[in-house]
Amino acid sequence: MNYIDSSLKVVGTRPIRPDGVDKVTGRAVFAADTRASGMLWGKVLRSPHAHARIVSIDTTKAAALKGVFAVVSGVDFPEIASEEAFVGEGPMNFRDLSLNCMARDKVLYEGHALAAVAASTQAIADEALALIEVTYEVLPHVIDVEDAMAPGAPVLHADMFTSGVSPKPEKPSNIAKVVTFKKGDVEAGFKEADVIVEGSYTTQPVHQAYIEPHACLASYAPDGQVQIHTSTQGHFMVRAYTAKLLGISMSNIRVNPAEIGGGFGGKTLVYLEPVAVTLSRKSGRSVKMQMTREDVFRASGPTSGAAMTVKIGAKKDGTIVAAQQVLKFQAGAFPGSPIGPGCMCGFAMYDLPNVDVVGYDVVSNRPKVAAYRAPGAPITSFAVESLMDELAIKLGIDALTLREMNAAKNGTKTHYGPVHQNIGFTAVLDAVKSHPHWKSPLKEGHGRGLATGFWFNIGGESSAQVHVNEDGTVTAATGSPDIGGSRASIGMMVAEVLGVPATAVRTIVADTASIGFTFLTGGSRVTFATGMAATQAAEKVVEDLKRRAAQTWDIPVEAVEWKDGMAYPAGSNAGAFEPLDLAALALKAGRTGGPILAEVSVNAQGAGPGFGAHICDVSVDKETGHVKIERYTAIQDVGKAIHPSYVEGQIQGGAAQGIGWALSEEYIYNTKGQMENAGFLDYRVPVASDMPMIEAVLVEVPNPRHPFGARGVGEVPIIPPMAAIANAIRSATGLRMPDLPMSPPKIRAALDAAG
Amino acid sequence: MAKTYVSATINGESAEFLCETQQTLLDVLRDVIGLTGSKEGCGSGDCGACSVIVDDRLVCSCLMLGVEAEGKSITTIEGIANGDTLHPIQQKFLEYAALQCGFCTPGLIVATKALLDENPNPTETEARYWLAGNLCRCTGYDKVIRAVMDVAADMRGETVA
Numbered sequence: 001m002n003y004i005d006s007s008l009k010v011v012g013t014r015p016i017r018p019d020g021v022d023k024v025t026g027r028a029v030f031a032a033d034t035r036a037s038g039m040l041w042g043k044v045l046r047s048p049h050a051h052a053r054i055v056s057i058d059t060t061k062a063a064a065l066k067g068v069f070a071v072v073s074g075v076d077f078p079e080i081a082s083e084e085a086f087v088g089e090g091p092m093n094f095r096d097l098s099l100n101c102m103a104r105d106k107v108l109y110e111g112h113a114l115a116a117v118a119a120s121t122q123a124i125a126d127e128a129l130a131l132i133e134v135t136y137e138v139l140p141h142v143i144d145v146e147d148a149m150a151p152g153a154p155v156l157h158a159d160m161f162t163s164g165v166s167p168k169p170e171k172p173s174n175i176a177k178v179v180t181f182k183k184g185d186v187e188a189g190f191k192e193a194d195v196i197v198e199g200s201y202t203t204q205p206v207h208q209a210y211i212e213p214h215a216c217l218a219s220y221a222p223d224g225q226v227q228i229h230t231s232t233q234g235h236f237m238v239r240a241y242t243a244k245l246l247g248i249s250m251s252n253i254r255v256n257p258a259e260i261g262g263g264f265g266g267k268t269l270v271y272l273e274p275v276a277v278t279l280s281r282k283s284g285r286s287v288k289m290q291m292t293r294e295d296v297f298r299a300s301g302p303t304s305g306a307a308m309t310v311k312i313g314a315k316k317d318g319t320i321v322a323a324q325q326v327l328k329f330q331a332g333a334f335p336g337s338p339i340g341p342g343c344m345c346g347f348a349m350y351d352l353p354n355v356d357v358v359g360y361d362v363v364s365n366r367p368k369v370a371a372y373r374a375p376g377a378p379i380t381s382f383a384v385e386s387l388m389d390e391l392a393i394k395l396g397i398d399a400l401t402l403r404e405m406n407a408a409k410n411g412t413k414t415h416y417g418p419v420h421q422n423i424g425f426t427a428v429l430d431a432v433k434s435h436p437h438w439k440s441p442l443k444e445g446h447g448r449g450l451a452t453g454f455w456f457n458i459g460g461e462s463s464a465q466v467h468v469n470e471d472g473t474v475t476a477a478t479g480s481p482d483i484g485g486s487r488a489s490i491g492m493m494v495a496e497v498l499g500v501p502a503t504a505v506r507t508i509v510a511d512t513a514s515i516g517f518t519f520l521t522g523g524s525r526v527t528f529a530t531g532m533a534a535t536q537a538a539e540k541v542v543e544d545l546k547r548r549a550a551q552t553w554d555i556p557v558e559a560v561e562w563k564d565g566m567a568y569p570a571g572s573n574a575g576a577f578e579p580l581d582l583a584a585l586a587l588k589a590g591r592t593g594g595p596i597l598a599e600v601s602v603n604a605q606g607a608g609p610g611f612g613a614h615i616c617d618v619s620v621d622k623e624t625g626h627v628k629i630e631r632y633t634a635i636q637d638v639g640k641a642i643h644p645s646y647v648e649g650q651i652q653g654g655a656a657q658g659i660g661w662a663l664s665e666e667y668i669y670n671t672k673g674q675m676e677n678a679g680f681l682d683y684r685v686p687v688a689s690d691m692p693m694i695e696a697v698l699v700e701v702p703n704p705r706h707p708f709g710a711r712g713v714g715e716v717p718i719i720p721p722m723a724a725i726a727n728a729i730r731s732a733t734g735l736r737m738p739d740l741p742m743s744p745p746k747i748r749a750a751l752d753a754a755g
Numbered sequence: 756m757a758k759t760y761v762s763a764t765i766n767g768e769s770a771e772f773l774c775e776t777q778q779t780l781l782d783v784l785r786d787v788i789g790l791t792g793s794k795e796g797c798g799s800g801d802c803g804a805c806s807v808i809v810d811d812r813l814v815c816s817c818l819m820l821g822v823e824a825e826g827k828s829i830t831t832i833e834g835i836a837n838g839d840t841l842h843p844i845q846q847k848f849l850e851y852a853a854l855q856c857g858f859c860t861p862g863l864i865v866a867t868k869a870l871l872d873e874n875p876n877p878t879e880t881e882a883r884y885w886l887a888g889n890l891c892r893c894t895g896y897d898k899v900i901r902a903v904m905d906v907a908a909d910m911r912g913e914t915v916a
Contacts, residue, residue: 016849023857024845024864026792026832033791123777209892211796211804212858261794261858262892293797484855484893645852649894653855656895680801680890688896689880689887696897 001539003496004640004702004709010495011708014645015502017488019259031215031231031258036286039217040069042272042279043125043289045115045132046299047107050141050365050673051154054105054134057115062131067124070283071132073115074104077278078247087240089233089268089371089522096334098245100368101274107136108156108333109365110674111298113271118279118287141365141673145330146307148174148364156333156363176335177361181343183415189322189354193313197391200309201383203722203740204666205330207302208372209685212261214300215290218276222284226253228273233263233481234520239512241270246277256511257481264483264657265371266301268522297678302667303372304329304337308383310346318397318405323352327359327380332368337361338376341456344416345719346380348454349425349611350406355415365673371522373654374455374715378661378722385451385723386738389730399450399727400438403613404429408454424637424701425611428452431699432613437633445619446630447732452613453719457712458523459604463516464534466494466541468596472583474498476537477510479518480530484653484714485646489527490534492642493708497538499565500582516601524712527642528703529604535707540598545585548592552585553577606705610712612636614655614720618728625747627663627729629690634720635697639711644698651696651717658721660686666741763824765790766834774821780814781805783821784831792832792861796890803889806862806869807831813869815888832861835868844868844906851902855893863889867903875911879904 003011022028059071080098084091103114115132119125140154147153153174161169164178190196216230226248232238235255243250260267272289279287291300306329313322325346329337339359347355392402407429412420432438432450442448464478476494480486491507498505518530542562549567550557559574560567566579580588589596617631634655641647664684668676677683702709726737735750758773765788774783779798784790784807793816796802800815807816808830816831835842844867847853854860863886870877870885877885882903883896891899 014852017852019857020849020854021841021845023854023860024841024848025836026790026861028857029791030794030858032795033785123775210856210858211802211890211892212794212856213796259858260856261796262856264892290795293799293802485852643852645898646855649852649855649898652895652897653893654895657892679799680797681799685890685892686895687887687890688883688900691883691896693900694895694897 001707003707004704008496010492010502011642012644014643015488015492017485018491018507019482019487028259030212030261031217031229032290034217034229034258036217036219039286039288040118040120040283041122041125042116042118042276042287043129044113044275045129046295047103047110047112047114049107049136049138050110051139052107052136053139054103054107054114055137056135058133059115062117062128065124065128065131067120068117068128069285070118070279071115071128072278072282074102076282077102080245088237088520089265090338090375091336094244097241097269100334101245101271109367111295111367113275113299116275116279118283118285143364143366143669143673145305145328145362145364148362149328149360156365174363175360176331176363177339179339179343179359181357181416182355184354186322186324186354186356190313192321194316195394196311196313197387197394198309198311199383199387199390199738201386201738203306203379203382205302205305205366206661206665207297207683208264208266210262210264210266213291213293213296214271216272216276217286217288218273218280219286220277220281224252226277228253228255228277229258230255230273231258231260231267233260233267233483233522235481235512236479236517237268237520238270238273242273242277245274254511254513257509260481260483262483264373265375265522268371268520271300293680294678297683298675299367301370301372302367303375304331304369304379306330306379310383310387312387312391314391314395316395318395318402320350320352320406322354323347325357325384328362329359330366330369331361331363332366333363334368335361335363337369342376342380345377345454346384348414349408349452351408351412352415357415373657373718377453377455377719378658381453381719382722382740385720386726389727390736400429400432403452420609422608422703423611424699427699427701428611428613428635428637431635431697432615435615435633435635435697437615437631446617447728447730449616449724449727449731450613451720451723451727452611453716455524455610455715455719457528457607457610458525459529459607460519460525461601461603462518462530462533463599463601464530464537465515465597465599466534466537468541468582468586470586472581472586474500474505476505476507476534477515478530478534479510479515480526481509481521483521484650485643486526488646489642490531493531493535494538497535497542499563516599524610524714525607527710528607528706528712529602531710532604532706533600533602536602537598537600540600541596544596544598548585548588549580551592552580552588608639608703608705608711610637610716612716612720614724616724616728618725618732620729620732620747622751625744625751627725627742627747629659629692632692633695633697634717635699636713636716637699637701637711638713639703639706640700640709641698642708642710647698647713648696650714652694654714654717655694655721656686656691658718659725662722662725662740662742664741664743759822761822761825763826764828766830776822778821779817780819780821780824781816784816790831790833794858794861803866804859804862806865806889808865808869811872813866832865835864843909847902847906851898853894853898853902859889859891863891863899871907871910875907877907
C-alpha cells in the first residue's frame with residue numbers, strides 16, 4: 001500500500017524514541033559493556049613501521065607469562081584466496097581483509113596488526129605484547145597519493161597490476177584501478193565554451209571518529225559454536241566476514257549486535273572479531289577486545305584523501321557545455337577507495353551534455369580506508385562546487401542562479417548512465433531562494449557560500465518481523481543495527497499501519513539467528529528498505545487480524561474494516577458487532593489460527609536520490625587565520641520525514657562532520673610514515689564551542705517507491721559543507737582555498753601570499 | 756600486585772572496593788563495581804564520555820585513579836535519575852532528540868548537571884564552552900544545546916517559548 005497522500009497520525013510526529021530512556025540513564029549496553037564467564041582480555045600488537053617485511057615473530061616469552069592464555073599471529077589464520085566480496089559497503093577483497101586483520105609477510109602501515117594475546121587482565125595482556133619479539137626489515141614507504149603514483153615509488157603489493165587499462169601493465173604499481181566515465185564529446189564541448197575555469201584541489205584523509213572505539217566479545221565453544229557481541233553497522237556482515245576469514249560455517253556463528261556508539265560507515269568492516277574468535281578458540285575462553293583511541297585512528301577507517309583537477313566550460317549565459325575531472329584517491333594499504341562514487345557524484349547535480357571523468361584508486365602506507373558517510377561524494381563535490389563558485393564569479397552570475405540554470409531534473413541523463421527520476425533538486429534550490437538566510441544582507445566582514453550535494457541512497461535486502469503479543473501489544477524486530485534512531489522511525493511506520501500510537505510498538509534489533517538476512521546499515525538505506533519490510537509485515541498482520549475478526553463474527557473478510565487499531569464491520573450490511581481491538585484479537589489468537597505475526601524480507605529497489613544545498617556565513621580572523629561559522633543553513637530533500645527530529649539530527653550531524661573536514665581534521669604524518677596526531681587532542685573534531693546552531697530545512701518531495709515517500713537522509717548532509725565554507729571564505733577574503741583543511745596556518749599563509 | 760582498599764560514596768551509597776594502584780576511576784567503575792554507564796571514548800581526557808562528578812567537581816574519570824576516590828562522593832550517570840523518575844535533564848534530552856547513538860550521552864548529561872549546579876542561568880556561549888569537553892559526533896550539538904538551555908530555564912522555573 002502507499003500512504004503518501006493519506007492523512008497520517010504517527011508518521012511525521014516526534015515521539016520519544018524506544019531506546020531513549022536506556023541511553024539517558026546509562027542502561028544501554030554497548031559492546032564494551034558486555035562480560036562473559038571466565039572472560040579474557042585480548043590485545044593486539046601493532047606495527048611501529050609504515051612498511052616492513054616481517055622477518056620473524058617470536059612469541060615464546062609472551063606465551064610463557066603467567067596469566068597469558070593464548071598468543072596468535074599470522075600463522076594462526078588461514079590463507080585466503082583473492083576473491084571479491086560483496087558483503088560490506090564498497091569494494092572489498094576477502095584476502096585483503098584477512099591480511100588487514102592480521103599481517104602475514106609484510107606490515108603495510110603503522111598500526112597494522114601482526115600478533116595478539118589473550119590474558120586474564122589488561123595489564124598482563126599489555127605486558128605480554130611487550131614480550132613478543134619481532135624482527136623487521138624496514139622498507140621504504142610512501143604516504144601521499146601522488147607520490148605513490150610516481151614512477152619509482154615503493155610498491156606495496158608485488159602482484160598488483162593496474163586494472164581498467166589496456167594493455168595490462170607489465171610492472172606492478174600502487175595504482176589498483178583506473179575508472180572512466182564519459183558522456184558526449186568533452187573536447188567539442190570545451191570548443192563551444194565562452195568561459196573555461198580550471199582548478200586543482202586536495203583533501204586530507206579524515207576519520208569517522210565515532211566516539212565509541214571498536215569493541216567485541218567472542219566465544220568459541222568446544223562444539224564449534226561461535227558467539228560474537230560486537231559494535232557494528234552490520235551483524236550479518238560480521239558473520240559473513242568472520243566465517244570466510246576463519247573457515248567456519250555461517251550456521252555456527254551467531255552475532256549479537258550491541259548498541260553501536262556511532263559508525264558513519266567506519267563500522268562496515270571487521271577488525272577485531274576474527275582475532276577475538278581465534279584467541280578464544282586457542283585459549284578455550286571468551287575473549288573481549290576493545291581498541292584504544294590511538295588504535296582507532298591508526299588502524300581503522302578513515303576515508304580517502306585525494307588530489308583532483310576539475311575543468312568546466314560554459315556559455316556566457318551560464319549554460320555549462322563541458323565538464324572534466326581527474327580524481328586520485330588514496331585507498332590506504334589495500335585497494336578499495338570510494339573512487340567509483342567519487343567519479344559519479346561530483347557532477348550528478350547538473351544536467352551536462354559533455355562530461356569526462358577519470359579516477360584512480362591508489363594504495364599507500366596508510367590504514368585501509370573504510371566507508372564514511374556518502375563515500376567519495378564529499379571529496380569530489382568539494383572540488384566541483386568550489387570551481388562552480390569560480391565560474392559564477394567569472395561569469396558575473398549569482399551562485400544560486402548558475403546552479404538553477406544547470407540543475408539536474410527528472411529525465412536528466414547522468415554521465416555514469418542512469419536517468420534521474422523522482423528527484424527534488426529544483427525544490428531544494430527553490431527553498432534556498434526563499435530562505436531568510438539567503439535573502440538576508442551579509443554582515444560587515446562576513447562572507448557567504450553556497451554549495452550542493454548529491455547522493456544515490458540505496459535499498460537492498462532487509463527483513464522485519466511484527467509480532468502482536470498475547471496481550472495485544474506489538475513488538476517489531478529488524479536486522480538493521482540502529483545508529484541514528486531507526487528503531488523510532490520503523491516503529492512509527494508499523495504503528496501507522498496498525499493504527500496504534502507510536503508508543504504501543506516496541507522495536508528491537510534482532511541477532512543473526514533470530515531474523516532473516518539484512519544488509520548492513522549504510523547507504524542511507526534503513527528507513528527506506530527496512531522500513532519497507534516492516535511496513536509490509538505490519539500490513540500482513542492487519543490482513544491476518546481482519547481475517548481473524550471475520551472468523552470471530554462469521555462474516556466474509558471483505559466485510560471487515562481496519563481502522564484506528566480495531567476491526568469494524570464494514571457498514572451495516574456486515575452486521576452489528578462491537579469492534580475488536582488488538583488486545584481482544586490477541587486473546588482469541590489460540591482459536592483463530594495461533595500466534596499473530598508476520599515476517600517480510602524484501603530486496604528494496606527505488607531508493608530516491610537525495611539532494612542538499614547548504615548556505616554558510618563565515619568571518620575570518622586575519623590575525624590568527626581562524627574561520628568562524630557565523631550562520632549555517634542546511635536544506636535537503638528528505639522525501640518524507642518519518643520522525644522529523646531525527647531527520648534534522650542527521651542533517652545537523654552530517655553538516656558538523658563536514659565542518660570538521662573543512663576546517664580542522666587531518667592525518668599528520670612524520671617522515672617515518674607514523675601518524676603524529678592519533679588522539680582527540682590533536683585530531684580536532686568540532687566541539688560544542690566551535691559550532692553555531694545548524695538550521696535544518698526539510699524539503700519533502702515524496703519518493704513514490706516507498707510506502708510513506710521516504711528517502712535516505714543520512715549521507716547527503718556531509719557533502720556540501722567543505723565547498724560551502726570554502727566559497728564563504730572566498731566571499732569574505734577573496735582567497736580561494738583549494739586544500740583541506742582550511743586550518744589557521746593555511747589561511748594565514750594564503751593571506752600572507754596575497755599580501 | 757597488592758590491591759588497595761578504597762571506601763567512597765557512589766551515587767549516594769557507601770561503596771567499598773579493592774583496586775590496583777594503576778587502575779583509573781573509570782576502570783574501577785566499569786570493571787570492578789559494574790557501573791558501565793560511564794564510557795571510554797579516548798582514555799586521555801579529551802572526549803568526556805566518562806564524565807562523573809566528584810565532590811561537586813566535573814572530572815573525566817579516565818584521568819583519575821581509583822585510589823584517589825578514597826573518602827570522595829561520586830555521581831555517575833546511574834545516579835542522575837531519582838529512582839524511576841528521570842532527572843529533568845534526561846527528560847529534556849529525550850524530548851529534544853538530543854542524542855543519536857547515545858554513547859556520549861551519559862557524559863553530556865553528567866556534564867550538564869555539573870554546569871547547572873554551578874551556573875543555573877548559562878548563556879548559550881557559556882553552555883557551549885562548558886560542554887566543549889564532551890565530544891558528540893552524531894548531533895552537531897544543536898539539539899543538545901537547545902535541550903540544555905530549555906532545561907536550565909525549566910529548572911529556574913521559567914518557561915521558554
